[in-house]
Structures are given as C-alpha cells and as structure tokens.
Amino acid sequence: MNDRIIVPLDVPSEESAIALIDRLPQVTFWKVGLELFVSSGSNILKVLQEREKRIFLDLKFHDIPNTVAGACAAAARYGVDLITVHATAGKAALQAAQSAIEANKAPGSDPKLIAITVLTSLSARSLAFELKIPLELPEYALEMAMLAKESGLGGAVCSPHEVTQLREVCGKDFVLVCPGVRPAWAAVGDQQRVMTPGQAMKAGATYLVIGRPITAADDPGAAFERICEEIEAASVS
Template sequence: MVKGKERLIVAIDTNEFDKAKELIDELDDSVDIFKVGLEQYVSTRGKTIDYLKEKGKKIFLDLKFHDIPNTMKSAVRSAVRDNVWLMTIHVSDLEGMRQCALVAKEEAEKLNIEKPLIVGVTVLTSLSNQDLKDIGCDMTTEELAIKRAKLAKESGIDGIVCSAQEVDKIIQVCGDDFVTVCPGIRPTTSEVGDQKRVVTPSEAINKGAQYLVIGRPITQAINPKQSAINIVKEIESVL
C-alpha cells in the first residue's frame, strides 16, 4: 500500500542553509522528499542538495529550466549527475522537451543510476485567468494546462506540474501513468498566501494527484513535524 509520506513533498522555503538544515533534521522521521527551489538553490549554491543526499532523502530540484534546447540539455545532464529524484522544466517546444528526456536517459545509463523524473510546468498556480489575459493568452488556466500537458506527454517527459484543480481532467487525457505534481496545496487551517488556485490535500488526492508540494503550511508552522504528520494522515485517509 502506498503511504502518505510517499506522496508528500516539502518545499524548503528559506534562503539560509542553517535554517534549511534545521528543518530537514526536524522533519527527518516524517518526510522523505524535499523540494529545493530557486531561492534555496541560488542562495546556498546547491549546498542543501549535498546535505539531503547525506540524509538519504529524495530530492526534487525545482529550477524550472526554460531556455534554448542545447542549454536545457546541459542543465538536465548536470541535474542527472547530481542524482536528483525529480526535476522541473517549463513546457515549451516539443523537440526541446524530447531532447531533455533523451539526454536524461542517456546520462543515467552512462552513470548506471536511476533516471530522474522530468516534469513540465504547465501553468503556475500563482496565475489566474485574468493574468493570462493580461499577457495575451485567450485560454483559461485550465485550458492552457491541459494543452501543455498533452504536449508534455507527446514529448516523452515523465509528467507535469499543475494545479490540483485541473489534475483530474489532465489524467483523463494523459492517463494515470503520467506523473502529476501539484503545488498550491493548503490545508483548511492554512492561509492561501500568494497562491490563487489552491486545493486541500485530501481534495487533491481524490482528484488523482500523485505528489503534493507543500511549503509554508509545514515550514512556517509552530510545530513543522506535527503539521507534516497531520497532512500525511489526511492523505492516507483518502488513499
């Protein structure tokens, strides 16, 4: 049976290594997967990645690579060498994503390690329909997420990052073997913050989300460990 811990990814929301280390240590028994994003990676120059490896944790490297194909391939290759478990790229051109999928497979085979998962960012959960209109897109967030998910599936990458609000519809068109990673998850007792499309952990799992990314409701809680335990219990209550 799949455990709730296998579905929970905790985002390390700090730009200080010592605070990140303290959080990782506090959550050691209750969390197996941690997300290292731009703020944490740049400010510590990747130092947190090494510490997570020492602790035997799965690493979600969330740098959202988005560039010309050759640069993307080099970035993906470097991430594979870091032996991360999962990484993000932005959903972009079909051929560029295909090359990322291919180079990840080749590099992992060369190093004789398990290939990390590559997931494509569809539409950031901080964006609303009005935000898309403001930048000249005539689709809703849901329509654009589904369109990009289809493109990601065709390219051969492993899955996508999307809001749990549209994850069930994406699964319908891409299949339940397509990895779905959902940020913007907020327990009912947490503040929404800068997220505009939020869903509770149980709602997200019921919609079919495979992995839930949760940061501040855990990392800024009075008792982060207990908050993580409570969320794992909520996930398991609907599995």
C-alpha cells in the same frame, strides 16, 4: 501517505535548510528550488542524499533547446528524482531536455523530467489579461501537459484544479505533481488555484508539494502529521 508529500526547502541558506530537514525527520521527499540553489549551490543535494531522502530539483528551466539540454544533463548527474522545465519552452526544448536526462543519469538513478503547465500563482484572469493566452486556463494546462507527454516527458506540474482532467488524458503512469495545496486551516498566501490535501490526492495527484502550511507552522512536525491524517481520511471516505 507521507511519501506522497514533497516539502520545499524554500529557505535562504544551507544552514537553515539543514535545520528544517533535521526538524522534520518524517519527511522523505524534499524539494530544492531556486532560492536555496541560487544562494547556496548544490551541496544540499549531498546532504539530502546522505540522509537517504528523495529529491525534487525544481529549477524550472526555460531557455533555448541547447541551453535547457545542458542544464538538464548537469541536473541528471546529481542523481535526483524529479527535475522541472517549463512546457512553454516548446517541443524542441522539451525533447532535447528529455534526451539529455536519459544520456546523463547518475548510476542507479531514474530522474523524471516534469513540465510546468500553468504556475499555481496565476489566475484565469492573469492568464487571459496579462499573458494574453486565448484559451481557458484548464484547456491551456491540458495542452501544456499533452505537449510534455508528446515530447517524451514523464510528467507535469499542475494545480489540483486541473489534475483530474490531466490524469484522464495523460494516463495513470504520468507523474502529476500538485503545488497550490492548502489545508482549510492554513493561509493561502500567493497561491491562486488551491485545494485541500485530501481533495488534491483524491483528484488524482501523484505527489503534493506543500510548503508554508508546514514550514511556517508553529509546530511543523504536527502540521505535517495533521496533513498526512487528512489525506488518509480523504482516501478512505
């Protein structure tokens, strides 16, 4: 089960990222996001590759088609496994991004481009009243996932609340990555649409992104094992 959990390296330096990677040797899939990439650059990707880890490069591109395509081409050359773009960049940008990835894959790699549907930190209320989206949140998330699929992308990021519906509509091969995952014993923090790891896997997620419940725990290794056991127990029950 541990290869279905992606742990984010949401830390401010390469040094602290390496300390976390070495503290959690049982983690096989790591996420490099905005904080670490902006502060420390791309060297951390080499560090992870030397340790034979899988990599989710989560830079959440959101720009005009030409710019997004250029960023995706550069991201694909790193030989990572997952790359993110916002679905709200629109169809032309998503298609350009997907083509750029296919044309620039590092030898031996098969990066999947996945689209952010609705950030898990947004509530139905903020979607309606701040972003002025007139659709219900689950319907809007589904529309964004379908836009990603129609544009040729391999998957989407959604909260566990929407994953069953997205799985039904987008099919079994569409990669669905769920952040917004909280064991019953962990603090929810800034996440809004959360479920437990067992519930999220049962609902149809391909991968779970779980950060602070593991990385901020007194014993991150024990927290990771406990989550793996919870997923195991939910999948057999």
